[in-house]
Amino acid sequence: MRMRIGIPKGLLFPDFGGLFESFFLELGQDIAVSPDTNRRILDLGVGCCVDEACLPVKVFHGHVCWLRDNGDCDMIVIPRFMHLRENESICPKFCGLPEMVKYSVPGLPPIIGVPIDWSSAQGLRAWARAVASYLGCAKSDAYSALHAAVSKHNEVAQGYTVLSEPNRQSSRRDGLDGQSRATELAAPSRLSELTGSRKLENLTVSSNREFRIALLGHPYNVQDAFLNMNVAQKLARLGAAIVTDASVSETDVNREVASLFKKPFWTLARYSYGAAKHLYRTDAVDGIVYVSSFACGIDSVVVELIRDATDGLPLLVLKVDEHTGEAGIDTRLEAFTDLLRRRKTFGSNIPAYGKYISRGESAI
DSSP, X not given: OOOEEEEOOOTTHHHHHHHHHHHHHHTTOEEEEOOSOOHHHHHHHHHHSOTTSOHXXXXXXXXXXXXXXXXXXXXXXXXXXXXXXXTOBOOHHHHTHHHHXXXXXXXXXXXXXXXXXXXXXXXXXXXXXXXXXXHTOOHHHHHHHHHHHHHHHHTTOOGGGSOOOOOHHHHHHTTOOOOOHHHHTTOOOOOOOOSOOSSOTTTOOOXXXXXXXXXXXXXXXXXXXXXXXXXXXXXXXXXXXEEOGGGSOHHHHHHHHTTSSSOOSBHHHHHHHHHHHHHHHTTOOSEEEEEEETTOHHHHHHHXXXXXXXXXXXXXXXXXXXXXXXXXXXXXXXXXXXXXXXXXXXXXXXXXXXXXXXXXXXXX
């Protein structure tokens, strides 16, 4: 039976949205994807979500509300991510997201909230089987759709979003033919360009700019231009070349994280820390702008770890919530780029206010 599946364009959609889109299309279903975040979606989310939630979770609720009102959906996907990497965790709000949305947003169609363990191919197969059963599709169709979806996903996937290679034993157990990953992921797909992608489009500018700034943070903070008030374009207009964690391999991230006395158990925190330290150690950037949601417990730790690891590299932390004013963001970005410009002109030993004492003379 053909149904219309709603996919909210929030939270980890930049990393996994393309996979969800392609999976349901390959299963023969129709999909409805909510639009980019806008004021209406934000207001809808703030109006129904609990006050204690962070801004990205409120925005996600708004996307669900939009699909309820405009998507004509038979079902809505609320991803319940359990793990992105083995022995690591993500924010617990992801684990309870389907229930949070179900009891906060009235009048919803049925929700697909099947747990997703991205840390193994077996976990993803289990998700595909459960969803297919929920939709009344055969298990063989689920595997075929998953292969095509993973093939499309891995064309743009980076870091923790790359699907681990399945072993032959697990493939036989799940009813697959045990073929190599290279062959398995080469299956043709009837899909054209998808919405979900980890790449930041039109943000990385030419390297001949005045300075290079690393734009870091959770993907749903960095890639949602409305949520972060278009910080990447603002920095580009101020003369910055934008560098993101997408330019840092997971091998480099793991190498930098190994220096910590204890391995971080938050996947997104590990990646942000490793990327920041690698970009600092390789002298790849002149400063870091870290976009964080107000009341994010993970960021309260990782920001301090980054500050300690980058040893005086200019670091601007932008805290955002539904009350954040754009004028304040603009002022802070302008001041930050002024600081970088001063450091490049006069040296990093000059205090931010521009004066130092030398033989009784005032300089600059």
